[in-house]
Amino acid sequence: MSLEISNFAQSIGGSTIVNMRRKADAIARSGIKVIDLGPGEPDFDVPAPVADAAIRAIEAGHSHYIDPRGLAELREQVARFEADQHNLTVDPDQIVITTGTFGALSIVSRAVLNPGDEVIVIEPLWDPYRNVILLTGATPVGVPMPTINGRFVIDADRLAAAVSPRTKAILVNTPWNPTGRVLTRQELIAIADVATERDLWIIVDEVYSEIVFDEAKHISIASLGPEIQRRTIVTTSLSKSFALTGWRIGYCVAPPALSQVLGRLNHYTTRGAASMVQHAAIVALADGMQHVERMRLEYMQRRNIIVSALKQIGGIVCPVPEGGFYAFPEFPENWGDSTRLSDLLLKDSGIIVTPGSDYGTCARHHLRISFATSQEIIQEGLSRLQHALAGRLIGE
Numbered sequence: 001m002s003l004e005i006s007n008f009a010q011s012i013g014g015s016t017i018v019n020m021r022r023k024a025d026a027i028a029r030s031g032i033k034v035i036d037l038g039p040g041e042p043d044f045d046v047p048a049p050v051a052d053a054a055i056r057a058i059e060a061g062h063s064h065y066i067d068p069r070g071l072a073e074l075r076e077q078v079a080r081f082e083a084d085q086h087n088l089t090v091d092p093d094q095i096v097i098t099t100g101t102f103g104a105l106s107i108v109s110r111a112v113l114n115p116g117d118e119v120i121v122i123e124p125l126w127d128p129y130r131n132v133i134l135l136t137g138a139t140p141v142g143v144p145m146p147t148i149n150g151r152f153v154i155d156a157d158r159l160a161a162a163v164s165p166r167t168k169a170i171l172v173n174t175p176w177n178p179t180g181r182v183l184t185r186q187e188l189i190a191i192a193d194v195a196t197e198r199d200l201w202i203i204v205d206e207v208y209s210e211i212v213f214d215e216a217k218h219i220s221i222a223s224l225g226p227e228i229q230r231r232t233i234v235t236t237s238l239s240k241s242f243a244l245t246g247w248r249i250g251y252c253v254a255p256p257a258l259s260q261v262l263g264r265l266n267h268y269t270t271r272g273a274a275s276m277v278q279h280a281a282i283v284a285l286a287d288g289m290q291h292v293e294r295m296r297l298e299y300m301q302r303r304n305i306i307v308s309a310l311k312q313i314g315g316i317v318c319p320v321p322e323g324g325f326y327a328f329p330e331f332p333e334n335w336g337d338s339t340r341l342s343d344l345l346l347k348d349s350g351i352i353v354t355p356g357s358d359y360g361t362c363a364r365h366h367l368r369i370s371f372a373t374s375q376e377i378i379q380e381g382l383s384r385l386q387h388a389l390a391g392r393l394i395g396e
């Protein structure tokens with residue numbers, strides 16, 4: 001017997017952004033101040049009432065095992081939150097509290113996928129979905145979406161064409177990282193039609209649901225009717241909306257029979273989210289919306305700074321982000337591939353941005369610019385970007 005590491009574990013590659021941060025450390029050591037426009041998490045502190053609630057829960061001795069589906073009081077609060085914010089009517093028994101969206105996706109994929117199954121994933125794609133699916137022995141099938149004036153849109157014909165006899169589910173993300181899109185009712189109906197016609201599960205990741213701007217409105221696909229709800233599993237968390245990424249608290253909402261299975265899977269994987277964090281999540285969901293709103297307004301201001309600065313760079317097309325905290329501008333093809341461009345931007349200008357290629361080849365001429373960082377950092381980063389790109393120092 002040899003001490004082998006599993007094939008799957010060996011196949012997991014490192015993330016580009018982690019590699020870029022390593023390179024950035026070397027650049028910083030040489031005396032250049034690096035500007036990080038890569039973050040995928042809020043830069044805000046945990047809202048004070050939520051932190052206080054966690055401290056109170058610790059002091060009250062909430063330190064024991066709890067129901068692996070999550071605290072009943074929290075599941076009731078989630079049901080109220082989904083009804084109030086997303087017009088989604090669910091019974092608390094359909095909800096399982098998880099260690100963030102990752103925890104939810106992990107049990108949901110195990111609950112519905114068998115080895116050999118296929119899952120349709122929509123590109124540009126938040127890359128971790130691939131490994132979540134591969135872990136179950138199923139295969140992600142990437143379907144690139146087209147752009148209209150630089151904005152990625154859902155093309156349901158392409159999704160339908162990718163369905164095979166092995167397809168089990170379509171995975172949807174709205175608001176959509178990295179594109180900044182919030183899917184419209186028509187786009188969601190078009191996806192739901194494909195799923196209904198071909199009898200597929202819809203797994204929807206709504207982790208950015210509270211961060212939407214202007215006229216955009218987050219619509220929960222499960223709220224579009226009973227036939228859609230019976231095949232939809234929502235995965236989400238408090239990570240982005242309440243600035244709680246490190247607290248690992250999220251949930252999934254599933255049809256009744258499936259939620260029983262999800263509860264058991266939660267038991268035998270993570271045993272659920274930490275009890276004091278679940279107590280704090282009750283306070284966040286019940287009373288925290290003014291904090292969500294404060295952060296949302298700040299994201300919107302930062303977004304506006306980025307969009308107007310990018311407009312001044314010839315050749316770049318930047319659709320106004322509708323939700324989440326990323327701008328996803330497209331640059332001219334003759335500037336090269338985004339991996340090369342982001343490498344040059346780091347080396348020559350000390351700016352970290354995420355290459356669009358990380359999200360699929362259809363985004364190889366895009367860059368993801370995060371506005372989950374201060375206005376000051378954004379101003380500095382954008383002025384360096386303008387300098388590097390406006391003069392076409394790169395790619396010519």
Ligand SMILES: Cc1ncc(COP(=O)(O)O)c(C=O)c1O
Pocket residue numbers: 040099100101102103126173177205207236237238239245249250
């Ligand atoms: C689209 C998307 N889904 C899920 C997550 C992970 O969220 P959580 O902290 O809830 O596990 C992220 C984090 O970057 C994300 O961008």
